[in-house]
Amino acid sequence: MRTYFECIPCFIRQVLDAVRMTSDDQQVQLQVLRKALRLASEADLTQSPPAMAQQIHRYIRELTADPDPYIEVKDKFNKIALQMYPDLRTRIEKSIDPLETAVRLAIAGNINDFGVTSNIEESHVPKTVAESLEAPLDLNALDDFRKAVTKAKNILYLGDNAGEIVFDRLLVEQLPYQKIAFVVKNGPVINDATIDDALITGMTDVVEVIDNGSDAPGTILDSCSEQFRDRFDNTELIIAKGQGNYETLSDVDKDVFFLLRAKCPVAARHIGCEIGDMVLSRNTIKTGAKKP
Amino acid sequence: MRTYFECIPCFIRQVLDAVRMTSDDQQVQLQVLRKALRLASEADLTQSPPAMAQQIHRYIRELTADPDPYIEVKDKFNKIALQMYPDLRTRIEKSIDPLETAVRLAIAGNINDFGVTSNIEESHVPKTVAESLEAPLDLNALDDFRKAVTKAKNILYLGDNAGEIVFDRLLVEQLPYQKIAFVVKNGPVINDATIDDALITGMTDVVEVIDNGSDAPGTILDSCSEQFRDRFDNTELIIAKGQGNYETLSDVDKDVFFLLRAKCPVAARHIGCEIGDMVLSRNTIKTGAKKP
Numbered sequence: 145m146r147t148y149f150e151c152i153p154c155f156i157r158q159v160l161d162a163v164r165m166t167s168d169d170q171q172v173q174l175q176v177l178r179k180a181l182r183l184a185s186e187a188d189l190t191q192s193p194p195a196m197a198q199q200i201h202r203y204i205r206e207l208t209a210d211p212d213p214y215i216e217v218k219d220k221f222n223k224i225a226l227q228m229y230p231d232l233r234t235r236i237e238k239s240i241d242p243l244e245t246a247v248r249l250a251i252a253g254n255i256n257d258f259g260v261t262s263n264i265e266e267s268h269v270p271k272t273v274a275e276s277l278e279a280p281l282d283l284n285a286l287d288d289f290r291k292a293v294t295k296a297k298n299i300l301y302l303g304d305n306a307g308e309i310v311f312d313r314l315l316v317e318q319l320p321y322q323k324i325a326f327v328v329k330n331g332p333v334i335n336d337a338t339i340d341d342a343l344i345t346g347m348t349d350v351v352e353v354i355d356n357g358s359d360a361p362g363t364i365l366d367s368c369s370e371q372f373r374d375r376f377d378n379t380e381l382i383i384a385k386g387q388g389n390y391e392t393l394s395d396v397d398k399d400v401f402f403l404l405r406a407k408c409p410v411a412a413r414h415i416g417c418e419i420g421d422m423v424l425s426r427n428t429i430k431t432g433a434k435k436p
Numbered sequence: 437m438r439t440y441f442e443c444i445p446c447f448i449r450q451v452l453d454a455v456r457m458t459s460d461d462q463q464v465q466l467q468v469l470r471k472a473l474r475l476a477s478e479a480d481l482t483q484s485p486p487a488m489a490q491q492i493h494r495y496i497r498e499l500t501a502d503p504d505p506y507i508e509v510k511d512k513f514n515k516i517a518l519q520m521y522p523d524l525r526t527r528i529e530k531s532i533d534p535l536e537t538a539v540r541l542a543i544a545g546n547i548n549d550f551g552v553t554s555n556i557e558e559s560h561v562p563k564t565v566a567e568s569l570e571a572p573l574d575l576n577a578l579d580d581f582r583k584a585v586t587k588a589k590n591i592l593y594l595g596d597n598a599g600e601i602v603f604d605r606l607l608v609e610q611l612p613y614q615k616i617a618f619v620v621k622n623g624p625v626i627n628d629a630t631i632d633d634a635l636i637t638g639m640t641d642v643v644e645v646i647d648n649g650s651d652a653p654g655t656i657l658d659s660c661s662e663q664f665r666d667r668f669d670n671t672e673l674i675i676a677k678g679q680g681n682y683e684t685l686s687d688v689d690k691d692v693f694f695l696l697r698a699k700c701p702v703a704a705r706h707i708g709c710e711i712g713d714m715v716l717s718r719n720t721i722k723t724g725a726k727k728p
Binding site for chain 1: 465477
């Protein structure tokens with residue numbers, strides 16, 4: 145998905161939110177804001193929105209000399225999700241269709257996205273979980289997903305955020321996990337999951353965990369390591385979590401299931417859904433369907 | 437009022453709205469967006485927000501080779517307001533306190549502000565008028581206003597938008613209009629009233645109308661003509677309509693009554709009110725009160 149004009153003011157607002165979360169120094173905030181404005185003024189809008197975000201978050205980490213400004217947020221949401229894990233696992237196992245319940249919960253876990261808004265309250269998480277079990281979900285896509293994961297000889301599960309990774313673990317446990325590798329970012333960017341989060345949340349006990357060699361909040365293949373790109377090319381099926389992965393992979397010619405909650409009007413329009421919708425959608429590029 | 441960090445993403449969004457209203461050419465839209473980002477990246481934030489708006493709207497007029505992109509919008513709202521004028525004038529004359537009713541209507545007229553949002557529907561106007569007659573208003577400030585306009589030997593009434601100018605006329609007619617001059621912008625900027633609007637709406641039949649020599653959407657004294665600044669300096673009392681005039685004059689050492697509807701969180705916080713509030717407020721600079 146390219147960067148639309150509407151993404152620009154939203155990007156500037158996100159950068160302001162982000163730098164305020166990471167520094168109280170007004171001079172630092174101003175410097176980052178000015179840098180974001182310069183970046184946006186020169187941006188290649190054929191690139192996806194995470195390309196700009198990758199650059200500005202690098203700059204924030206450099207300027208604040210803080211290699212991981214979201215570490216406390218990540219720890220907090222990992223802990224919240226881990227506390228919920230035993231109960232959620234029981235719910236999945238006792239449900240009529242454990243895979244459906246696990247898919248719903250994995251999408252619910254995608255609420256926790258500081259790239260879009262910093263106003264995530266701890267108290268929202270149980271409410272989102274409850275809603276996700278009842279909200280509309282494309283059951284044809286679910287059926288398709290069920291068949292595809294059974295058939296595929298190998299699968300990459302591209303993670304999104306810390307905290308959310310616990311919900312991903314719940315889904316991975318319902319999948320044929322022997323043929324799955326879970327993918328984290330190579331280094332901190334916003335609250336995206338890294339290898340540390342995979343270790344803390346026990347993901348590494350369930351499946352192979354690899355990093356993509358990149359610090360983009362999404363999967364910009366050109367920014368990933370050659371090793372990861374080889375792996376990506378030689379994998380039959382991709383499960384991609386979150387809007388950042390949707391934005392960066394929606395135009396890639398690959399069999400991808402996107403699992404996310406739509407968080408902005410531009411992505412919702414591109415997907416063909418409403419803001420807040422639970423999305424389980426297979427990449428339609430190979431079938432020749434045109435994106436709007 | 438200086439430009440706050442929050443004003444920056446809002447400015448970029450406003451520019452995108454504005455250029456979309458004035459041109460369908462995506463290349464023009466992109467050029468304006470990039471220019472706005474560059475301007476904002478280098479902006480002197482000690483200046484008020486209308487300083488950036490003045491520059492970008494000049495650029496839009498240049499680039500689109502359209503000296504008055506909002507002329508249709510201005511015509512439309514002048515006509516709507518003129519249709520309402522006879523009924524509103526009767527309401528004022530029949531009301532218990534004609535001055536209060538006229539002040540309320542003048543503030544109601546300030547809904548029509550394309551600098552803040554382009555989503556003004558024609559159908560909103562009667563609703564806003566009805567609400568304004570009931571909404572809370574600072575009656576102490578009104579009493580103060582009544583005394584000040586009686587006492588002042590001369591008054592400048594700084595207009596804001598087209599359409600709204602008809603509501604200003606209703607108020608001017610309830611004031612000692614022999615000592616009032618109504619001020620318009622020297623040239624088109626957004627939908628701000630110019631001499632053309634004063635002529636069309638009959639303001640010129642009621643009071644002297646002068647222009648301020650500037651194309652800023654507010655009253656940036658440095659950008660006004662020397663002639664206007666002299667007049668401003670030698671005038672005892674200023675009535676200033678709208679948020680643009682508030683933003684540009686809130687720090688000026690002058691006896692000013694601001695009449696407006698608060699349209700954004702930053703201005704509302706600065707004024708000390710809520711978004712949407714009807715504001716009648718005297719400048720507190722001379723009394724030494726500090727702005728937040």
